[in-house]
Amino acid sequence: MNSNEQINPAESPSQRKDYTDLPLMLYSERSINIATFLGTPVAAGFLIRRNFINLGNETYGKHTLFISIAFTIIFFILIILSPEHIIDKIPNALFPAIYTLIVWYVLKRYQGEALDNHKKAGGSFYSVWKAAGIGFAASVVLVGMFFAYAFATTEDFDSEKYDRKIDVFSKNEEEAMMLYEIPEGASPMRIQGFIRTTGIPAWERNLVILDTLDAIENLDGLLIKQNGLLREYSQLRIALFKTIDSSFSVDSDKYETKMIEINGKIEAVLEDLNKLK
Missing domain, CATH: 1.20.58 (Methane Monooxygenase Hydroxylase; Chain G, domain 1)
Structure with missing residues (x-):
């Protein structure tokens, strides 16, 4: 393989050169959406990163993970800083719906073609349950971090x-x-x-x-x-x-x-x- 040759992440398995005997596996759009809803964009970042790596673009994978973590932090900071009387009026399911929609748009833009080509070529996908498990694990970690932060920053009053x-x-x-x-x-x-x-x-x-x-x-x-x-x-x-x-x-x-x-x-x-x- 020429070291200067770039792998197009939008290529299907049939269009790619066979650099390995292992079959190419990706996380489907549905799996990523489920993981996002359960585990915030952080979970999506891990799955989309894995897709980029498997498609031969590790740099995009690193950027995706960093952006997903930063976005999640900013998103929840904005929620925390919002007036309580406004937050109380917003349905709980709306927040996951918002960031899941954003992730869906980003996924369509940067991996939509690759996922479509992979599906048409009969490529394999990771289990939805595996994606859901990653989403659940991410949510557990985030909740733990939230409570740890709340406990550490809570000061006693008189x-x-x-x-x-x-x-x-x-x-x-x-x-x-x-x-x-x-x-x-x-x-x-x-x-x-x-x-x-x-x-x-x-x-x-x-x-x-x-x-x-x-x-x-x-x-x-x-x-x-x-x-x-x-x-x-x-x-x-x-x-x-x-x-x-x-x-x-x-x-x-x-x-x-x-x-x-x-x-x-x-x-x-x-x-x-x-x-x-």
């Missing part, structure tokens, strides 16, 4: 400070909710006085506490969500207390619907808080 502030929050809540312990026949002046001097100030103190909690570094995502719900809960309580206060100054029927609406929102927030437990 849980004692958080718990202390939550205790104060609960005491303020208990103090404010004493409104409902006032006897039914109490004068409007007594109820309004409690709302203005005790109830609303207690909820406002809780909003300040939540500002402090939000400022704690390395706070767990679940606690951040809890803080948001507690803030909404406190704001709704303030709105309800103000509505109750106003109902004594004018026709109470005017505010009854508003109080029912606010109470409904409070119940919804409390349900969301219970789901976090």
